[in-house]
Amino acid sequence: MAMNNNEICDYLNKLIQLDFDASRAYKQAIDEIDDPQVKATIRTFQADHDRHCSDLSYKVETLGGTPIELKRDIKGAFLEGLTAIRSATGTDGALKAMESNEKLTNKKYSQAMEQDFPFDVKDVIRRNYDDEQRHLAYIQEELLVRQKR
DSSP: OOOOHHHHHHHHHHHHHHHHHHHHHHHHHHTTOOOHHHHHHHHHHHHHHHHHHHHHHHHHHHTTOOOOOOOOOHHHHHHHHHHHHHHTTOHHHHHHHHHHHHHHHHHHHHHHHTSOOOHHHHHHHHHHHHHHHHHHHHHHHHHHHHHTO
């Protein structure tokens, strides 16, 4: 059964919060990464999450809804704290923390792909999900390379 615009906006607002929390967690990780190449890549991933927030907010507006106010919630505070603690061990710890975070965002975007959204909404979600999959693949590959060193 198709969702109405209010239900779609509610769902998209949850994804906006997810991406906002992920962006803030990335900031925590970036501060602890000492490998310049990894730091640069992780910064682009943070920018992707920021763009996701903007793209989803725009979509909410076009559906007649109001995008949520971007602020840290309880889950976001927990995610940031956990990322800060794990990242304190340097690049490897930061990557492991971000791997956990990206598994969560991938799961939520995978679930969103299963929803009966209009094409234009599904298209935004698909692009974001593609980014999430790329983030996770890079992080997991980087962790494997670092294990072999």
